[in-house]
Amino acid sequence: MNAQLDTPGDISSKIHPRAGQALTGADVVVQVLADEGLDVLFGYSGGAILPVYDAIFRHNLENLRADGSEPLPLIVPANEQGACFMAAGYARASGKVGAALVTSGPGATNAVTPVRDCTADSIPLVVISGQVPTASIGTDAFQEAPISTIMGACAKHVFLVTDASALEATLRTAFYIARSGRPGPVVVDIPKDVQNTVVTFEGAGELPVPGYRARLRAIEQTPLSDARCAEFFAALKASSRPLIYAGGGIITDGARDALRDFAHSFGLPVTTTLMGIGGYDTTDPLALHMLGMHGTAYANYAVDDCDFIFALGARFDDRVVGVPDKFAPLARTIAQIDIDPAEIGKVKQADWFHTGTLRTSLERLRAWGIAHGFQANYSAWHEHIGQLKSRHRLDYDRQSALIQPYAVIEAINRITRGHAIISTGVGQHQMWSAQYFDFCEPRRWLTSGSMGTMGFGLPAAIGAQFARPDLVVIDVDGDASIRMNLGELETVTTYNLPVKVVVLNNVGDGMVRQWQKLFFKGRFSASDKSLHKKDFVKAAEADGFGWAQRLDDPAAIESTIAQFLAFEGPAFLEVMIDPDAGVYPMVGPGACYAQMVTGDFIASRDEVPAAPLPTVASPTGMF
Amino acid sequence: MRHLISILLQNEAGALARVAGLFAARGYNIESLTVAATGDEEASRLSLVVYGDDAVVEQIVKQSRKLVDVISIEELTTRQHVERELVVVRFAASGLAWANSHARVLSSGSDQCVAEFSGHADDVDEFLTQLAIRATVHDVARSGLAALAS
Numbered sequence: 186m187n188a189q190l191d192t193p194g195d196i197s198s199k200i201h202p203r204a205g206q207a208l209t210g211a212d213v214v215v216q217v218l219a220d221e222g223l224d225v226l227f228g229y230s231g232g233a234i235l236p237v238y239d240a241i242f243r244h245n246l247e248n249l250r251a252d253g254s255e256p257l258p259l260i261v262p263a264n265e266q267g268a269c270f271m272a273a274g275y276a277r278a279s280g281k282v283g284a285a286l287v288t289s290g291p292g293a294t295n296a297v298t299p300v301r302d303c304t305a306d307s308i309p310l311v312v313i314s315g316q317v318p319t320a321s322i323g324t325d326a327f328q329e330a331p332i333s334t335i336m337g338a339c340a341k342h343v344f345l346v347t348d349a350s351a352l353e354a355t356l357r358t359a360f361y362i363a364r365s366g367r368p369g370p371v372v373v374d375i376p377k378d379v380q381n382t383v384v385t386f387e388g389a390g391e392l393p394v395p396g397y398r399a400r401l402r403a404i405e406q407t408p409l410s411d412a413r414c415a416e417f418f419a420a421l422k423a424s425s426r427p428l429i430y431a432g433g434g435i436i437t438d439g440a441r442d443a444l445r446d447f448a449h450s451f452g453l454p455v456t457t458t459l460m461g462i463g464g465y466d467t468t469d470p471l472a473l474h475m476l477g478m479h480g481t482a483y484a485n486y487a488v489d490d491c492d493f494i495f496a497l498g499a500r501f502d503d504r505v506v507g508v509p510d511k512f513a514p515l516a517r518t519i520a521q522i523d524i525d526p527a528e529i530g531k532v533k534q535a536d537w538f539h540t541g542t543l544r545t546s547l548e549r550l551r552a553w554g555i556a557h558g559f560q561a562n563y564s565a566w567h568e569h570i571g572q573l574k575s576r577h578r579l580d581y582d583r584q585s586a587l588i589q590p591y592a593v594i595e596a597i598n599r600i601t602r603g604h605a606i607i608s609t610g611v612g613q614h615q616m617w618s619a620q621y622f623d624f625c626e627p628r629r630w631l632t633s634g635s636m637g638t639m640g641f642g643l644p645a646a647i648g649a650q651f652a653r654p655d656l657v658v659i660d661v662d663g664d665a666s667i668r669m670n671l672g673e674l675e676t677v678t679t680y681n682l683p684v685k686v687v688v689l690n691n692v693g694d695g696m697v698r699q700w701q702k703l704f705f706k707g708r709f710s711a712s713d714k715s716l717h718k719k720d721f722v723k724a725a726e727a728d729g730f731g732w733a734q735r736l737d738d739p740a741a742i743e744s745t746i747a748q749f750l751a752f753e754g755p756a757f758l759e760v761m762i763d764p765d766a767g768v769y770p771m772v773g774p775g776a777c778y779a780q781m782v783t784g785d786f787i788a789s790r791d792e793v794p795a796a797p798l799p800t801v802a803s804p805t806g807m808f
Numbered sequence: 809m810r811h812l813i814s815i816l817l818q819n820e821a822g823a824l825a826r827v828a829g830l831f832a833a834r835g836y837n838i839e840s841l842t843v844a845a846t847g848d849e850e851a852s853r854l855s856l857v858v859y860g861d862d863a864v865v866e867q868i869v870k871q872s873r874k875l876v877d878v879i880s881i882e883e884l885t886t887r888q889h890v891e892r893e894l895v896v897v898r899f900a901a902s903g904l905a906w907a908n909s910h911a912r913v914l915s916s917g918s919d920q921c922v923a924e925f926s927g928h929a930d931d932v933d934e935f936l937t938q939l940a941i942r943a944t945v946h947d948v949a950r951s952g953l954a955a956l957a958s
């Protein structure tokens with residue numbers, strides 16, 4: 186461990202009130218957490234983290250607020266996976282770093298899945314894990330696990346703190362690394378003796394991490410030159426069918442406004458990835474909603490038709506591009522901006538690219554375009570997009586006697602109107618939620634995108650409710666996904682959170698069955714749960730939900746959902762849905778967009794003769 | 809294609825494992841790897857040899873560059889550089905005369921000898937091939953590459 190401190194020149198300007206005090210390592214941990222501005226912690230205790238837990242208890246007692254509340258409440262989940270997903274939900278909903286504290290061995294290994302999930306979705310998280318005492322490391326001690334090795338493969342970074350004098354700087358650096366650049370989770374593994382060692386608290390200072398800082402500085406300080414802006418607009422000028430493909434980076438970088446202003450100024454339609462949902466108001470006329478494997482048919486057709494694609498904080502993931510060579514086949518220009526140099530050209534060669542922050546880059550490009558009088562008329566393209574949106578709109582069996590999941594989501598959406606926080610498990614219900622909900626703002630859509638971790642929805646909703654007590658938080662879950670962290674139902678009521686939980690029950694792993702129907706001749710190996718005995722409503726009641734109901738009458742959808750959402754406290758709704766409802770459209774694995782299957786209720790291009798693609802700009806426009 | 813990658817790495821707990829782990833996780837076999845201290849006690853120099861097509865190696869270099877402990881990383885293959893490798897070999901005494909004139913003999917006994925040879929990796933290969941023609945080779949320890957931009 187590197188004990189050398191980075192001491193920026195202006196450090197003396199603000200001296201920490203506790204600087205110079207002798208504190209135990211455990212007290213240092215709590216003080217740094219408080220300094221980082223956290224207002225809630227999530228975690229489960231155990232032998233190797235007890236000193237820190239005691240320090241939190243004392244900190245809260247000594248710093249009680251006037252209203253009697255604790256400054257650093259510690260939220261206790263059913264298990265550590267829950268704690269870390271809560272912290273991740275908090276981070277996703279707030280944009281701040283979430284923090285979780287776990288014990289050594291099994292506590293820390295339970296944190297592996299959420300840590301990997303956060304790396305894969307670029308979510309800032311700090312996990313503090315207790316470790317066996319320094320002298321016992323490597324002796325197969327009780328509850329010892331090689332966390333720095335295990336997490337090293339999963340996290341953005343890991344610190345094993347073996348020198349108490351470096352603890353404070355290490356913790357501050359962990360927060361810095363978690364939130365900077367492309368965010369991610371950082372694990373700080375702290376042996377118990379280090380937590381008990383008395384050190385002098387400095388009140389400031391970080392580790393040098395010279396390579397990381399230099400690279401970040403280079404990226405953040407490389408502006409888009411006039412020449413690069415000119416190149417960009419020259420390519421755009423040559424285009425008659427440009428399209429923006431926006432990913433999670435828009436949300437991470439707080440670039441929603443910059444994206445909207447850019448799209449509106451020049452009239453570029455926008456499709457987003459699963460992670461990018463909320464980065465562009467889905468109710469905006471230029472919005473095409475999500476693209477990819479289960480994207481809207483009109484977004485995917487627009488990708489097939491566009492001649493210029495502008496990737497913003499999006500990484501051409503396999504669930505988006507399918508077959509890379511056949512993605513956006515007519516695009517003559519692929520332009521890309523990303524903060525991560527490794528994403529530039531990783532899957533598709535970019536003709537124009539910039540490594541940098543999205544917000545500043547988009548603002549710069551927009552200002553340049555306006556200053557240089559860039560004007561294009563994409564009205565023919567807008568008309569084409571409008572036709573795609575009406576001809577190939579999402580739809581489903583509206584005559585069915587069974588409850589259709591899409592109808593349930595539409596009913597919720599009519600009340601929440603794109604402003605609620607929606608979290609999900611993984612499976613069909615996740616894709617239906619991505620497709621049918623409106624999202625007018627960023628940080629309202631919380632889903633495990635890259636890892637696709639079942640069990641994410643409920644703990645993420647809990648964490649989000651702590652971040653945003655002012656918003657309605659709804660976990661739209663699957664009957665199988667929610668089982669994975671069902672213990673967290675009790676956490677909802679323990680803390681009396683007004684979280685709303687909806688289980689779309691199709692009696693099994695619906696997404697798995699959908700694939701088994703398509704690729705395994707309908708052999709439902711291990712995906713049917715019709716013999717399972719769980720009564721979800723009783724389970725919710727047993728965990729203290731004051732409102733828990735089952736909905737199985739299609740005629741009662743509207744009224745039940747209105748009651749459910751109007752209930753003040755924690756509420757649980759199980760909806761018995763058509764078990765055969767599928768997720769459409771679907772671009773099968775290894776297929777290209779042209780082979781997209783739209784199902785029985787969404788028009789495919791094979792049935793609707795396609796209008797010729799616009800090439801000449803016509804005189805009227807939307808903007 | 810053969811790629812030679814040079815990394816300056818912070819001496820942190822687990823840093824080496826993170827570099828090696830990244831290569832393993834992305835499906836790369838490291839052909840050779842040397843790690844040793846530099847003049848700066850905070851940093852170590854790693855030299856790696858991997859085989860793969862250019863685009864794929866470029867991606868692994870970019871991914872490695874994201875590791876927090878990596879101070880700098882460069883691909884030497886595309887640049888002017890020097891590279892050397894050391895081998896220590898134990899072989900049957902029948903090869904002693906030839907070894908005496910082509911390598912440095914470190915010990916010799918009535919039935920086995922040990923010699924060292926250093927040079928470009930290709931020369932090391934050639935040396936071992938030639939030695940094997942003349943005597944039974946019992947054990948070989950190669951150092952892996954040490955390389956710097958020149």
Ligand SMILES: Cc1ncc(C[n+]2csc(CCOP(=O)(O)OP(=O)(O)O)c2C)c(N)n1
Pocket residue numbers: 610611612613614615637638639640662663664665666667689691693694695696697
């Ligand atoms: C932890 C985990 N295990 C397994 C999977 C594979 N998987 C993806 S979707 C799915 C079924 C999910 O069922 P449910 O939560 O009921 O959602 P539905 O598809 O029925 O809406 C499974 C098993 C996964 N994504 N995550």
Ligand SMILES: [Mg+2]
Pocket residue numbers: 612663664665689690691692693694695
């Ligand atoms: Mg299900």
